[in-house]
Amino acid sequence: MIGNPDLKTLLGLIPLLAFFGPTIDDRSDNSKSLSLLSRKSWEKEYDYIIVGGGTAGSVLARRLSDIPENRVLVIEAGGMENIMHEIPLAWSTLKKSEYDWNYKTESQEVACFGYEDKRITWTSGKVLGGTSSMSNMIYVRGNAFDFDGWLKEGALGWSWDEVYPYFLKSEDNLDTEIAFNGYHRQGGLMGISKSPFTSELGKTWLQAGLSLGYRSTDCNSQKQSGFTIPQGFIRKGGRSSAYKTFLEPVKDRNNLHIMLHSRVTRILFGDNKRAVGVQFDRDSLSFVVYAKSEIILTAGTISTPHLLMVSGVGPADHLESLKIPIVADLPVGENLHDHPYTGGITFSVSGVKTLKIDEIFSPQNFLRYLVSGSGPLTSFGGIEGVAFMTSKYTNSSGDWPDIELILVNGDLQDNSKLMTVKMKELYNSTRSLNTFTILPVILRPKSRGWLRLKTANPVDYPLIDPLYLTHPDDIMVMVEAIKSALAIGTSKPYKDLEASLVPLMIPSCDHYDWLSDQYLACWARVMTGTVGDVVGTCKMGPPWDRSSVVDPELRLLGGITGLRVADASIMPRIISGNINAAVIMIAEKAADMILGRKLEAFSGPIPTDYSSLKELNRN
Known part of the structure; x- marks a missing residue:
């Protein structure tokens, strides 16, 4: 996913944001909202x-x-x-900030092996x-x-x-x-609406789907299955x-x-x-x-x-x-589940320019965003394509997809800080490349986790265990989802952009044949991530x-x-x-x-x- 830009760059742009922010159509003047902070009294x-x-x-x-x-x-x-919340591409800069509860899971039994102590963080808006x-x-x-x-x-x-x-x-x-x-x-x-910004990678998404027999669709209409340029919460x-x-x-x-x-x-x-x-x-x-x-x-x-x-x-x-x-x-705290994905399905591309972190947060792009509400900063966190499809493990007679693919334009440095030393080295090797990633997501996981109190103190964070991929059906669907992601990334429309899979040779999976089902299952257990759609505890x-x-x-x-x-x-x-x-x-x-x-x-x-x-x- 899109990673964190250099903090000095953002701080240097604050005067520009402050100058233009209140003058843009449909931008609120947050200074007027500060009265909310000063409330000193309330009714009984x-x-x-x-x-x-x-x-x-x-x-x-x-x-x-x-x-x-x-x-x-x-x-x-x-x-x-603040103004950074309003900029669609800047959402990842708010992770682990004062605006994030920054929860952390318990060590996973059969997933998240690529992360320190097999734990990942969950972003939640504070x-x-x-x-x-x-x-x-x-x-x-x-x-x-x-x-x-x-x-x-x-x-x-x-x-x-x-x-x-x-x-x-x-x-x-x-x-x-x-x-x-x-x-x-x-x-x-x-x-x-859709983002005002669509790159060549995004435009190619629908062509790639068509080349493999998938139709273009409005996933919020009569049929969900198919490929789409996503709509988002944007004005x-x-x-x-x-x-x-x-x-x-x-x-x-x-x-x-x-x-x-x-x-x-x-x-x-x-x-x-x-x-x-x-x-x-x-x-x-x-x-x-x-x-x-x-x-x-x-x-x-x-x-x-x-x-x-x-x-x-x-x-x-x-x-x-x-x-x-x-x-x-x-049974409060039971039935915890969300949408897990497999990270690292990354493709280098030389035919087009991608959203590189050290380039995209520039004064020119900020100015374009603030003046006209356009440009790459209006991208939905780099997400330019979404697809819904049905695996062989679900009934295909109805329109009820169990796999989602998400096209992310840009590099994958966002989660590397939490990875093991070996996985950090692997990911850092892609820094100089123009890349895009396809995230395979399983939509109806059968694994169920739990949430418990650590102590009776209401300020202490709870214990959170999603038990990722503990149900055997989940890993089978995930392997099929990874195969679909690989097929799209290596399809002719993306090959025409000179795209090729970045061969992340994961150390703990190297005893399996490259890209075999066993290798993909191992990949999923090492590079487990979450879309952040956590549900079910009440x-x-x-x-x-x-x-x-x-x-x-x-x-x-x-x-x-x-x-x-x-x-x-x-x-x-x-x-x-x-x-x-x-x-x-x-x-x-x-x-x-x-x-x-x-x-x-x-x-x-x-x-x-x-x-x-x-x-x-x-x-």
Whole structure:
């Protein structure tokens, strides 16, 4: 993936950013938002307390505060976005910064052998806007079979026909060749379009797919399978984060209070297991605030279960071992999974120029971005192509791909700091080359991990073990995904650009024949990575399912009232694609549940006589 540019270069460009930033169309003046940081007082009680001002929290805060009578408090552990959050290509510069929770997995049993202690870091946004403010921005809804599968497992109200309108509700599709195909809409809050920048590598992506028999597609329409130039969360060249889209325009509402740099440490329960308030730390002091109606947890797949467990909601034996009083015995922290990929499938190319880190963050490119919202800095983290395909291990009769390929324009220095010495040397050997990478991703992994408390202290990070590639089916699908990536990178359209595979001879795999199935399986276990789509730790399901944490209305089970979860942790199974769009959908649907509203279900092209059109257009 795109690595970190030289820090001195970025610091030297700050005056330029400060000068131009507020003058650009649709760029907010963050100085006006600094009033959020100076809030010194708050009410003792609100109707709704939203814990976490990330992707889902921003949506819910907007929708609930649309009703003037509702008093809404958002409590966010991080601070405000800065100009670097707005630049699509610059998102990796924010990794391991104050804006990143910077979680780290436990040592993996059968994966991540190329990393020190077999551990990798997980980026998660610690900022108003959450991970939507520092991700690769790709817009994918998933597949209808994903959500129909949720329904079959007991998540009533979450079929594709029922969630589809909530994807549309927030969408403002700005690509005219896609916006009017019947599966998109304009007029929502969230800007969606392709990047203004497409290199020769990106343009060749569709040709490469066609050369191997794959069609070009809009993966968010009738058919997901195929090759596409991806759309992303972007407007006029700048990131369209959840904060900027949903919260920034209404941040000064009288009935909406936003507390930054404030970390919730416990949920408070009253009589009959009712959630009545939260305790939070700010400026080294501890405070309590109460909720009249509900507390809604939108802190994400790691922080939400962490907070529940330190508050006494989780597996009884685990909580007892830490002497935490038990409120409810629920399988919080189980069912952890995400989208793993295999790194290092890199191709050198001499026929075109690629995005090299030491060249791309130049004053000229910054100026082009700030003045016209164009140029390479508008690239979605270097991602210029996406493909969805079906392996031989899944039923091909329906359109339900189990593999995703991601074309990344640029070098691969981003994760090398975490690698073993031998793997660092291997990766550093590619520094002088013009390269691109194809990341093979398995979309429906069967491996399931867990999250546990390390201590009862709410400030201590939890233990995270994704158990990557522990299910035998996952490595079989990954090998097929790697083969597909190799086939695309060596296809005639890329060979015409003088592309060739960089032969990374991985030391621990050299006893296998080069590029045999055994070698590819070894490669996958050495170079295991994550797209960052972590889900499942507060699983949604019917009350009779003992693996459920929340019901289909997102209310906590175990006799608890006044408490909901509305983030990626509720997904019973991960969707077939990047999850940010689905998290926004979950929050939109949760808001309607809380407010007693519901969009009419439908599938296919948007009906001209759709009865909920007026409600769909409500912003």
